[in-house]
Amino acid sequence: MKKPRVAIFDFAGCEGCQLQIVNLEEELLQLLEVVDVVEWREGISDQSPEFDIAIVEGAITRPQDVRRLEQIRARAKVLVALGACASHGGVNKLRQRLDLAAAKRIVYGTAAREEFLVSGPVQAVDEVVSIDARVEGCPIDRQELGNVLRTLVLGGEPKVPNYPVCVECKRAGNICRYERGEICLGPVTRGGCGARCPSFGMWCYGCRGSVDEPNIHAARAVMERYGRTVQELEERLALFGSR
Numbered sequence: 001m002k003k004p005r006v007a008i009f010d011f012a013g014c015e016g017c018q019l020q021i022v023n024l025e026e027e028l029l030q031l032l033e034v035v036d037v038v039e040w041r042e043g044i045s046d047q048s049p050e051f052d053i054a055i056v057e058g059a060i061t062r063p064q065d066v067r068r069l070e071q072i073r074a075r076a077k078v079l080v081a082l083g084a085c086a087s088h089g090g091v092n093k094l095r096q097r098l099d100l101a102a103a104k105r106i107v108y109g110t111a112a113r114e115e116f117l118v119s120g121p122v123q124a125v126d127e128v129v130s131i132d133a134r135v136e137g138c139p140i141d142r143q144e145l146g147n148v149l150r151t152l153v154l155g156g157e158p159k160v161p162n163y164p165v166c167v168e169c170k171r172a173g174n175i176c177r178y179e180r181g182e183i184c185l186g187p188v189t190r191g192g193c194g195a196r197c198p199s200f201g202m203w204c205y206g207c208r209g210s211v212d213e214p215n216i217h218a219a220r221a222v223m224e225r226y227g228r229t230v231q232e233l234e235e236r237l238a239l240f241g242s243r
């Protein structure tokens, strides 16, 4: 059977999600038994006019990005949004909380030049074109990417967990960060990371975006118990552009 051709593209982001692909190491060799990587600026010098699966990292911030993404979509049978920037806009969306002149001053100071400036709204990939799958996280979980790719190669539809991080956190037996006086986004954030941050002594900062229908009533009860508000949760969820 001919192996599906995979092409990896990047837009606005730190490339940390692509780095996770590099870090797959032995797992990468196993994946290459089921797919051919035909274009990937960060990993190989080849380019290809044709591919079956496009993996897109990063947010869309300029008109030329929109055109490029539309061309990628037109050439791909399947398109995967990779990471928080591609899935939600990610930290790039914080720019939209400022006017452009203020953002320019903060980032570039007196060295700012016109061509440095983003000139369009910051958008997630699925705000511009349709997507077939997403891999959540900032950065992504390497194993999750492997599972998504294998499912796609077999013609399946990858499932994104739709339960909150708290489920995995409770299962791991962690002491809740609220007991330590901290705010944790676990009650409203999509699980699937194994509650990585609370398990390593940090609160969840919501990198996997919100679950589809957050249980606001339950979250409100938790917030009230600890003298916090749901608005504080929502405000913090905005860090990764979660909609």
Ligand code: SF4
Pocket: 012, 013, 014, 015, 016, 017, 018, 057, 058, 082, 083, 084, 085, 086, 090, 091, 137, 138, 139, 140
């Ligand atoms: S999701 Fe995070 S790690 Fe991935 S490209 Fe964006 S900022 Fe970097």
Ligand code: SF4
Pocket: 165, 166, 167, 169, 170, 174, 175, 176, 177, 178, 184, 185, 186, 187, 195, 198, 203, 204
């Ligand atoms: S709020 Fe955070 S620390 Fe507490 S159970 Fe949920 S994920 Fe774990």
Ligand code: SF4
Pocket: 137, 138, 165, 189, 190, 193, 194, 195, 196, 197, 198, 203, 204, 205, 206, 207, 208, 209
């Ligand atoms: S615990 Fe929260 S911030 Fe940490 S990896 Fe999971 S979703 Fe992301």
